Amino acid sequence: xxxxxxxxxxxxxxxxxxxxxxxxxxxxxxxxxxxxxxxxxxxxxxxxxxxxxxxxxxxxxxxxxxxxxxxxxxxxxxxxxxxxxxxxxxxxxxxxxxxxxxxxxxxxxxxxxxxxxxxxxxxxxxxxxxxxxxxxxxxxxxxxxxxxxxxxxxxxxxxxxxxxxxxxxxxxxxxxxxxxxxxxxxxxxxxxxxxxxxxxxxxxxxxxxxxxxxxxxxxxxxxxxxxxxxxxxxxxxxxxxxxxxxxxxxxxxxxxxxxxxxxxxxxxxxxxxxxxxxxxxxxxxxxxxxxxxxxxxxxxxxxxxxxxxxxxxxxxxxxxxxxxxxxxxxxxxxxx
Amino acid sequence: xxxxxxxxxxxxxxxxxxxxxxxxxxxxxxxxxxxxxxxxxxxxxxxxxxxxxxxxxxxxxxxxxxxxxxxxxxxxxxxxxxxxxxxxxxxxxxxxxxxxxxxxxxxxxxxxxxxxxxxxxxxxxxxxxxxxxxxxxxxxxxxxxxxxxxxxxxxxxxxxxxxxxxxxxxxxxxxxxxxxxxxxxxxxxxxxxxxxxxxxxxxxxxxxxxxxxxxxxxxxxxxxxxxxxxxxxxxxxxxxxxxxxxxxxxxxxxxxxxxxxxxxxxxxxxxxxxxxxxxxxxxxxxxxxxxxxxxxxxxxxxxxxxxxxxxxxxxxxxxxxxxxxxxxxxxxxxxxxxxxxxxxxxxxxxxxxxxxxxxxxxxxxxxxxxxxxxxxxxxxxxxxxxxxxxxxxxxxxxxxxxxxxxxxxxxxxxxxxxxxxxxxxxxxxxxxxxxxxxxxxxxxxxxxxxxxxxxxxxxxxxxxxxxxxxxxx
Numbered sequence: 001x002x003x004x005x006x007x008x009x010x011x012x013x014x015x016x017x018x019x020x021x022x023x024x025x026x027x028x029x030x031x032x033x034x035x036x037x038x039x040x041x042x043x044x045x046x047x048x049x050x051x052x053x054x055x056x057x058x059x060x061x062x063x064x065x066x067x068x069x070x071x072x073x074x075x076x077x078x079x080x081x082x083x084x085x086x087x088x089x090x091x092x093x094x095x096x097x098x099x100x101x102x103x104x105x106x107x108x109x110x111x112x113x114x115x116x117x118x119x120x121x122x123x124x125x126x127x128x129x130x131x132x133x134x135x136x137x138x139x140x141x142x143x144x145x146x147x148x149x150x151x152x153x154x155x156x157x158x159x160x161x162x163x164x165x166x167x168x169x170x171x172x173x174x175x176x177x178x179x180x181x182x183x184x185x186x187x188x189x190x191x192x193x194x195x196x197x198x199x200x201x202x203x204x205x206x207x208x209x210x211x212x213x214x215x216x217x218x219x220x221x222x223x224x225x226x227x228x229x230x231x232x233x234x235x236x237x238x239x240x241x242x243x244x245x246x247x248x249x250x251x252x253x254x255x256x257x258x259x260x261x262x263x264x265x266x267x268x269x270x271x272x273x274x275x276x277x278x279x280x281x282x283x284x285x286x287x288x289x290x291x292x293x294x295x296x297x298x299x300x301x302x303x304x305x306x307x308x309x310x311x312x313x314x315x316x317x318x319x320x321x322x323x324x325x326x327x328x329x330x331x332x333x334x335x336x
Numbered sequence: 337x338x339x340x341x342x343x344x345x346x347x348x349x350x351x352x353x354x355x356x357x358x359x360x361x362x363x364x365x366x367x368x369x370x371x372x373x374x375x376x377x378x379x380x381x382x383x384x385x386x387x388x389x390x391x392x393x394x395x396x397x398x399x400x401x402x403x404x405x406x407x408x409x410x411x412x413x414x415x416x417x418x419x420x421x422x423x424x425x426x427x428x429x430x431x432x433x434x435x436x437x438x439x440x441x442x443x444x445x446x447x448x449x450x451x452x453x454x455x456x457x458x459x460x461x462x463x464x465x466x467x468x469x470x471x472x473x474x475x476x477x478x479x480x481x482x483x484x485x486x487x488x489x490x491x492x493x494x495x496x497x498x499x500x501x502x503x504x505x506x507x508x509x510x511x512x513x514x515x516x517x518x519x520x521x522x523x524x525x526x527x528x529x530x531x532x533x534x535x536x537x538x539x540x541x542x543x544x545x546x547x548x549x550x551x552x553x554x555x556x557x558x559x560x561x562x563x564x565x566x567x568x569x570x571x572x573x574x575x576x577x578x579x580x581x582x583x584x585x586x587x588x589x590x591x592x593x594x595x596x597x598x599x600x601x602x603x604x605x606x607x608x609x610x611x612x613x614x615x616x617x618x619x620x621x622x623x624x625x626x627x628x629x630x631x632x633x634x635x636x637x638x639x640x641x642x643x644x645x646x647x648x649x650x651x652x653x654x655x656x657x658x659x660x661x662x663x664x665x666x667x668x669x670x671x672x673x674x675x676x677x678x679x680x681x682x683x684x685x686x687x688x689x690x691x692x693x694x695x696x697x698x699x700x701x702x703x704x705x706x707x708x709x710x711x712x713x714x715x716x717x718x719x720x721x722x723x724x725x726x727x728x729x730x731x732x733x734x735x736x737x738x739x740x741x742x743x744x745x746x747x748x749x750x751x752x753x754x755x756x757x758x759x760x761x762x763x764x765x766x767x768x769x770x771x772x773x774x775x776x777x778x779x780x781x782x783x784x785x786x787x788x789x790x791x792x793x794x795x796x797x798x799x800x801x802x803x804x805x806x807x808x809x
Contacts, residue, residue: 002499050450051451052447054402055443055444055447062435062436064435065431065432066427067428068409068428070428071424072424075424077417079410079413080752083752083755083759084762087763087767091767093403093764094407098400098403099397101395106781146753150754177368193662194636268338295428295503298503298504299426303429303433306436308439310638317440317441318444324452324455324456325455
């Protein structure tokens, strides 16, 4: 395995981690008003993600930094090409961070209600747009010989990418509902479980449609078709398993199911993408690949050592946080 | 305005705005950790209330710091794709390392700290705020290593075939003298700025004769932090000036608007007239001072703009190689001036709150006239540090122009070719309006939280007040 392929894999892992973790944060935000009927209840929902959401978001920051360091051309083409889409995501992420952090810094109920709305809307936007963005990356966008994006914002709104957006939005929301069922008690838990009843079929249908479309676009002749098909199948089975576990009242296993479905779906997309990192729909010769978009061997070596030493440490202390806050959050708000 | 100019304005606005929160976050994280440690060691619950009070203000700033930080990472690629392609091999590494080493650390341990009050043993919980504070300082180091490379590129070769800079030594980049001194300058300034936040908040309450039990120790901690941080900022700034004169002679010449090489060179505190090398109507000058600032010797020779320009033309070919002189001239003075004023106020404050005076005012619960005036001024003095730091960044970044990487890449070749003026206008307007709205909300929240004060000590035998108000959600 070359260092370039290793870093392609590591970036895939970072996105898997980001979607796995921030996915349920987004889901909790989307479901804020569907599950939390009172200010106090929404406070409980917020507290389920309170200690961890910021650490979860760092996966995105590291994914961005790793792309910059390991594949500068990919980072440059992607970020400048998808400018307005990323701007929308940035605005949503900013509003969401402030909404989560400021909501309880005052006791005024209008203040809190406004921030809850801001949080909810700011969770829907990136949950939808990340899927649209990844759909476009895998599908390919117009890129010229200088590796410059030549399309516009509307180029990104094609049916395949929109199905991708629907998939991330619905699967993240489902993941959030399953997470809330596992982290709350009583009436809140029941409401979260009821959301799964309608979210489950929607998420399953859009994920299966998106993955099938991805496989059809890839074509059976592609060398990675078999493994991509296998991973996509794992995603589908895990999602159905998660729904089954919810039905059986096994909250922990349900979360494992939706989590695995997210990881496998993301992995399938990266498998379908490889060895390109950003295919050109203008001319395959203009595509950015793991080899022509990468950093020097020296930089990749340095980065590999850093990742090798520090990633286990990060996983260890992030895992510890989840352990410390493993208890279900009860309806008794600590701050009134 | 063309896309390049808009991208520059956007970078300037978003970066200066982001950096308003950065030093406050770094400094208050450490000062909060100090207060919590005082509580841990003495068991005195005054320190616990002070920890929670300043901790809340710290978190309000932290939220905007991280929210605006993501924009910073994204906009290199969004608005400066040619820069990203050119420097990615070098510049990306410290950014990625910053995320992996520092951001995970600060976000995770801050989560533990905010929500762990009743879940973790006290010592472990106190360790969490220390680790988070170290995370903030660590992140400053890596981003300054990246910026240091733009000021003084080291450890690379130019690959002319692919037109990119290629990393040859990560240790040269991380050990860059420019980065090391900028780190010292930034961290000490963070203690000056955050110390003044403690001073301002305490002064507001002390002037009203309330919360003396928590606000006097906070005031003293803030004053010492500001004084020591301020002295450190001055010393590191002085060393930085000499390194800068050596590495970027144009920037030092532009800081003084010194057109003609002089030996010795005087420093003007104030100039009326045109700074474009034309006439000078009136100025206040300190003889020999610029020589000392630039070289460490009072009779040192300082290169003027014209001579440096001639040398750079000879080296890089025909072109314009000096920054906008009035901007560098005034931002240099405002940086120093606002910083020194803050240190001066801290000195005055240490005098008015010295043990004897503080004890007297506690017994009579009346402030002396001098102290009352000091408290009034000190409340507003919180603005001095952030203003000084903003001018510092404006100076160091504008002073490097026309280069984005000194001597290697010009700013006009760095923006995204695929991003037009329309897109840049949209994003500049959206981000500026959003940032303005958030500024209003955050300042309002800071003021409300600061005025609400730290809460009263629990009455004898009564339950302690809810320790989590404003902390855990």
